[in-house]
Amino acid sequence: MFDYSSPALAAYVNISSPRAACTNGSKVAIINAEGVWEVEENGTKKLIPNSSHDARDCAVIDGKTYVLAVPTGLVKLSTDGAIQKIVTNIANSRTRVKFLEGLVIQQSANTLSIYDTSLNFKAKNTYGVTEVMDFEYKNNYLYISGFQQQKRAGIPVQIAFLYRMGFNGTKLFNLPNLPGDNQGKLWGYGAGSLADNMADTRLNRLHIFGNKLYVLGSVYGGNSIFRWNGKNLITQTLITTDKYTNAAQTRDETKVYTGVVDLTKFSVERGQLAFPRLPSSAGLGDGSANFPKTIYSNGTSIFVGSSAAYAIPNRDSQLFLGKPIPAYRGDASFLVVPNNLNTRQAWVTPGNGEVLLFTDKFAVLKTGNINDLATNSGTTQFLPTNTYFVKF
Numbered sequence: 573m574f575d576y577s578s579p580a581l582a583a584y585v586n587i588s589s590p591r592a593a594c595t596n597g598s599k600v601a602i603i604n605a606e607g608v609w610e611v612e613e614n615g616t617k618k619l620i621p622n623s624s625h626d627a628r629d630c631a632v633i634d635g636k637t638y639v640l641a642v643p644t645g646l647v648k649l650s651t652d653g654a655i656q657k658i659v660t661n662i663a664n665s666r667t668r669v670k671f672l673e674g675l676v677i678q679q680s681a682n683t684l685s686i687y688d689t690s691l692n693f694k695a696k697n698t699y700g701v702t703e704v705m706d707f708e709y710k711n712n713y714l715y716i717s718g719f720q721q722q723k724r725a726g727i728p729v730q731i732a733f734l735y736r737m738g739f740n741g742t743k744l745f746n747l748p749n750l751p752g753d754n755q756g757k758l759w760g761y762g763a764g765s766l767a768d769n770m771a772d773t774r775l776n777r778l779h780i781f782g783n784k785l786y787v788l789g790s791v792y793g794g795n796s797i798f799r800w801n802g803k804n805l806i807t808q809t810l811i812t813t814d815k816y817t818n819a820a821q822t823r824d825e826t827k828v829y830t831g832v833v834d835l836t837k838f839s840v841e842r843g844q845l846a847f848p849r850l851p852s853s854a855g856l857g858d859g860s861a862n863f864p865k866t867i868y869s870n871g872t873s874i875f876v877g878s879s880a881a882y883a884i885p886n887r888d889s890q891l892f893l894g895k896p897i898p899a900y901r902g903d904a905s906f907l908v909v910p911n912n913l914n915t916r917q918a919w920v921t922p923g924n925g926e927v928l929l930f931t932d933k934f935a936v937l938k939t940g941n942i943n944d945l946a947t948n949s950g951t952t953q954f955l956p957t958n959t960y961f962v963k964f
Contacts (some may be wrong), residue, residue, distance in 0.1 A: 576906055576918040577892050579935075579964045583615045584942060587959035593929040593936040596632045600934050602959055603627045608638055608649065613963050620653050631671040633689055639676050641669035646678055648691055657691045672709040679707055684716065686739070697744045701733065708778040708785060710835065714739050715785060717775035722763035724770070732773035732789055732797065733760030736838060755838055758802030769805060771796035771824070781869045783836055784911070788867035788876060789829035791845065794819035798829045802840040811844050811913045815856045816885055819845055822859030828878050830867065832911065844913045846876065848884045862905065865927040873908055873917060877927030877935070880905035884919050895946040898923040904937050906930055922946060925960060935962035 585602075587609050593602045602609045607622035608630060620638075625647045627640040633648075637656070640647040646659040646669065667680045675694070676687040682704045685696040705718040714737040719730045736756045738745045747756030759773070771793025779786045791798055801807040809831075812818040819827070831843035849857035866877035880903045890897050897903075904925035908918040924944035925937035937960040939945060942953075945960055 574918075574964065576908060576964065577890060577920045579893070579962050581613070581615055581961070581963040582893055582922065582946065583961055584945075584953075585609075585611055585615055585617055585959050585961045586953045586955060587617070588955040589957040590928060590936065590938050590959045591627070592629045594630045594632060595929070595931060595934060596638075597635055600929065600936060600961065601630050601632065601638065602928075602936060603630050603640065608640070610651070611961055615961055615963075620649065620651060622647065622649055622653075622655075625658075628665060629668045631669045631676065633671050633676070639669050639671065639691070641667040641678055641680075643667065646676070646687070646691060659687070659691050659693075661685060668706070670707070670709075673711075675709060677707060677709055677714075679704060684714070684744075686744075695739065695742060695744050697737070699735075702730070703774075705774065705776050706778045708780045709739070710780050712739050713737065713835075714744060715778060715780075717778055717787065719772075719774040720760065724763035724766060727770070729763055729766065729770055730772035730774060730792075731759065731761055731763065731766075732775040734758040734775055734787065734802070734833070735760070755803065758833065758838065758840060759797050761797060761805075765805070766797070767805060768795050769797045769799070773797055773829070776864045777867045779867045779869055780835070781871045783834065784869070784871075785833040785835055786867050786869045786874055787829075787831040787833060788864045789831065790864050791827045791829050793824045794822055798831065798843055798845075800840075802833075809840050809843050811842050813844075813913075813915065815849060816847060816919075817845050818856075819859070821856045822847065825859050825861040825881075826863055827859070828862045828864045828876060828907075830874060830876055830909070830913070832874075832913070842913050844909070846878075846907055846919075848880050848882060848887075851883060866930050868931045869911070870932045871911070873910055873932065874913075875930050875932060876905075876907040876909070877930035878905040878907065879903070879926055880921065884921060887921065890920060892920065892922040893946045897921060898944050901941075901944065904939070906935060922960070922962075933964055935964070936960070937962070
């Protein structure tokens, strides 16, 4: 098994205040206020200037073209720096973009807009929920996730949802919420039906590989709707393997939820919690927080990036690049589990940072202190917020 604590390369690439990252074949694109930085596998970098458009997210169309989500819409940018097209729409700073099955899809707050590769408009829809957090698209179905703020008997509760929408090329339309294969919704219950499942939940990130949709959520407690199959509150789907996946002796600290959804049946196959615990000489040790950031799958393993409180398993005895982990100040967490969730392949940290990207090939961290992480390459510079690049 690959040892994720011994990557091929890990180095500061001296890119100040990164906002997001996306992969472009054998390269990683990292965006900040200056533009798009293309980072090669060996850590060398090239800037594609785009300082005038304040990019917040990026997607790759064909290896030579990026689409950037900006507060005023979209910018199509070639790798030689030429701006090919600008689309102005109603957007804000909370905006994301993906290139999925030949379509450019942008999220701005609770509105999703669909374009072709030339950024010609095709469709859009605004959803009446508290927050849309992510989206995916496959085989004429658009999947969106987030949460809805509700109340039961005056008690507020956040309820995660996953909606499946049809797209016929010109129009997005809702699917009926029926049992079986045609159901257009998972989770998203009304507050009155929750019974003892009152822990707040959100679905933060989505990723599709093959016929599986991998969902990354957050749970603020133990008794939540994520214990079940998304269609009812009876059929259990959570898999526990040890004290870091079992919610016993925890409170309302944030926990990471990873779920596997079968797209053919549109049902939850399995799910699992992941959270740190305080070290204890007796008992389980109190639960600590784990904040979800990214999810990816290669069809065999699931890669979860998070920000973990103290302490992930064996945290203080771990090595990264052969060096001890720095003193805890908020850990960047790399968690790798198999698709069946029955074991844990790796849970490592290089130390302080925020995970912007984590796949089977690369990781990108945003970190504020250049002395907090080990590096085996490159010359560090003191920057207010630096970028740490990892090649596995």
